[in-house]
Amino acid sequence: ATSAARAVLAVMEAEDVPERAERAGARLTERLLGLEAVTDVRGLGLLLAAELDGRDARQVAADCLAAGLVVNGVTPTAVRLAPPLLLSDDEIDEAVAILSEVLT
Numbered sequence: 001a002t003s004a005a006r007a008v009l010a011v012m013e014a015e016d017v018p019e020r021a022e023r024a025g026a027r028l029t030e031r032l033l034g035l036e037a038v039t040d041v042r043g044l045g046l047l048l049a050a051e052l053d054g055r056d057a058r059q060v061a062a063d064c065l066a067a068g069l070v071v072n073g074v075t076p077t078a079v080r081l082a083p084p085l086l087l088s089d090d091e092i093d094e095a096v097a098i099l100s101e102v103l104t
Contacts, residue, residue, distance in 0.1 A: 037103040069098040
Protein backbone atom coordinates (compact mmCIF):
# COMPACT_ATOMS: atom_id res chain seq x y z
CA ALA A 1 0.00 0.00 0.00
CA THR A 2 2.81 2.39 0.85
CA SER A 3 4.62 1.77 -2.43
CA ALA A 4 1.40 2.40 -4.37
CA ALA A 5 0.91 5.70 -2.55
CA ARG A 6 4.50 6.71 -3.28
CA ALA A 7 4.02 5.88 -6.95
CA VAL A 8 0.89 8.02 -7.13
CA LEU A 9 2.64 10.93 -5.43
CA ALA A 10 5.60 10.61 -7.79
CA VAL A 11 3.33 10.79 -10.84
CA MET A 12 1.44 13.76 -9.38
CA GLU A 13 4.71 15.57 -8.77
CA ALA A 14 6.13 14.70 -12.20
CA GLU A 15 2.99 15.97 -13.92
CA ASP A 16 2.87 19.10 -11.73
CA VAL A 17 -0.67 18.28 -10.63
CA PRO A 18 -0.80 20.63 -7.61
CA GLU A 19 0.30 23.69 -9.63
CA ARG A 20 -2.00 22.84 -12.53
CA ALA A 21 -4.94 22.39 -10.15
CA GLU A 22 -4.17 25.70 -8.45
CA ARG A 23 -4.14 27.53 -11.80
CA ALA A 24 -7.37 25.83 -12.88
CA GLY A 25 -9.03 26.75 -9.57
CA ALA A 26 -8.04 30.39 -9.99
CA ARG A 27 -9.44 30.44 -13.53
CA LEU A 28 -12.67 28.74 -12.46
CA THR A 29 -13.10 31.19 -9.57
CA GLU A 30 -12.52 34.16 -11.88
CA ARG A 31 -14.99 32.87 -14.46
CA LEU A 32 -17.64 32.11 -11.83
CA LEU A 33 -17.32 35.60 -10.35
CA GLY A 34 -17.97 36.95 -13.83
CA LEU A 35 -21.50 35.54 -13.77
CA GLU A 36 -24.11 38.10 -12.74
CA ALA A 37 -26.03 35.60 -10.58
CA VAL A 38 -22.92 34.55 -8.61
CA THR A 39 -22.34 36.83 -5.64
CA ASP A 40 -19.33 35.06 -4.08
CA VAL A 41 -17.05 32.08 -4.56
CA ARG A 42 -15.39 30.32 -1.65
CA GLY A 43 -13.25 27.26 -1.31
CA LEU A 44 -9.75 26.09 -2.04
CA GLY A 45 -8.24 24.95 -5.31
CA LEU A 46 -10.91 23.24 -7.37
CA LEU A 47 -13.30 22.48 -4.49
CA LEU A 48 -15.48 25.58 -4.73
CA ALA A 49 -18.90 26.83 -3.70
CA ALA A 50 -20.62 29.52 -5.74
CA GLU A 51 -23.05 31.64 -3.74
CA LEU A 52 -26.06 32.55 -5.85
CA ASP A 53 -28.19 35.67 -5.75
CA GLY A 54 -31.00 34.01 -3.82
CA ARG A 55 -31.80 31.31 -6.35
CA ASP A 56 -32.72 27.82 -5.17
CA ALA A 57 -29.45 25.88 -5.32
CA ARG A 58 -31.20 22.51 -5.50
CA GLN A 59 -33.15 23.60 -8.58
CA VAL A 60 -29.99 25.04 -10.15
CA ALA A 61 -28.20 21.75 -9.46
CA ALA A 62 -31.03 19.77 -11.08
CA ASP A 63 -31.05 22.05 -14.12
CA CYS A 64 -27.26 21.81 -14.43
CA LEU A 65 -27.42 18.02 -14.27
CA ALA A 66 -30.02 17.99 -17.06
CA ALA A 67 -27.62 20.13 -19.11
CA GLY A 68 -24.62 17.86 -18.43
CA LEU A 69 -22.91 19.55 -15.48
CA VAL A 70 -22.77 17.93 -12.04
CA VAL A 71 -22.96 20.39 -9.13
CA ASN A 72 -24.44 19.99 -5.64
CA GLY A 73 -26.69 22.34 -3.72
CA VAL A 74 -24.73 22.68 -0.47
CA THR A 75 -26.80 25.45 1.09
CA PRO A 76 -30.17 26.80 0.00
CA THR A 77 -28.37 29.37 -2.19
CA ALA A 78 -24.94 27.87 -2.98
CA VAL A 79 -23.78 25.18 -5.38
CA ARG A 80 -20.55 23.22 -5.01
CA LEU A 81 -18.28 22.41 -7.91
CA ALA A 82 -15.73 19.63 -7.41
CA PRO A 83 -14.15 18.93 -10.80
CA PRO A 84 -11.17 16.63 -11.35
CA LEU A 85 -7.71 17.97 -10.53
CA LEU A 86 -6.64 17.86 -14.17
CA LEU A 87 -9.13 20.22 -15.78
CA SER A 88 -8.50 22.02 -19.07
CA ASP A 89 -9.36 25.63 -19.82
CA ASP A 90 -11.90 24.40 -22.37
CA GLU A 91 -13.58 22.23 -19.73
CA ILE A 92 -13.72 25.19 -17.34
CA ASP A 93 -15.26 27.35 -20.04
CA GLU A 94 -17.81 24.65 -20.87
CA ALA A 95 -18.82 24.24 -17.22
CA VAL A 96 -19.22 27.98 -16.72
CA ALA A 97 -21.20 28.26 -19.97
CA ILE A 98 -23.63 25.58 -18.78
CA LEU A 99 -24.02 27.24 -15.38
CA SER A 100 -24.50 30.62 -17.06
CA GLU A 101 -27.20 29.21 -19.32
CA VAL A 102 -29.00 27.64 -16.35
CA LEU A 103 -28.83 30.91 -14.41
CA THR A 104 -30.29 33.06 -17.22
